[in-house]
Amino acid sequence: MGRVLIAAPRGYCAGVERAIITVKEALRRFGPPVYVRKQIVHNTFVVDDLTERGAIFVDELGEVPDGSLVIFSAHGVSPAVKDEAGRRGLRTIDATCPLVTKVHKEAVRMAEEGYEIVLIGHAEHEEVEGTLGEAPGRIHVVDPARPEEVTASGSGRVSWLSQTTLAVDETMRAVAELRERFPGLADPPSDDSCYASQNRQEAVTLIAPRCELVIVVGSANSSNSQRLVEVALNAGASAAHLVDRAAHADEEWLRGVETVGVSSGASVPEVLVAELLAWLAARGYADVEPVTLTEETLTFSLPPEIRPTRNPG
């Protein structure tokens, strides 16, 4: 019989909790429909659940009728999107994770100080699109795996920022390569890789060397979930796969496997991990050992529009 090592922390981070509560609370207070620009967090189950409750997910503000309430997702938006909402007179609630907002503010400050900014991240990701919009023309996006493709001229001062959910090791390798190209490369005041991404990656690093197989629960468009698969492989797992639901796992993966590692991305509800554990138990992997890196206690206050009001009496 096989066993399971389950990594902690896993699943919801403080930014995702806040974003999901924001949509639920907006629906409760203002009633449906509540529009949400882009997926509130990158998880299919969460988006389907909120859709059933009355949320309407759209790709662009053009799909939101005049006078409606629209929520911006945890990944953040560029100032141009906020301006458009303002021009249209839409009511907005910003569920951008405060740790993404921190990167936006760094981009604005660096641009004001005259830096050319290299943003290490995935160009197609919404978070990168949003940060890019803070200083159009001054930010050059470069993929963490291909820092040699950087397009910054280096004619003046150059600094770097990164997407919050990257693999820490890969980011630092990219920074080292960028520094060879731009010796005076200025660092951000603090690491942009968020606490949740770092903790989930380190927890997977603890279990992966003891596992022939690691299964990460998460959606294919979830950056931090994809990184967990890469980190598991780099840390010594013989195989690693990303699954949206247990039903997408393949029994073939279990052939010859004694120990299965399990984790989940920052946008994944625990019910989906429980589903995977049940799937594994039904196939002889019922012995589950938790491996805990640290306990997380961080929470973020809700956006002001839905913050609970204190009774003055």
Ligand code: SF4
């Ligand atoms: S993964 Fe990090 S940056 Fe993204 S929502 Fe969670 S805490 Fe915020």
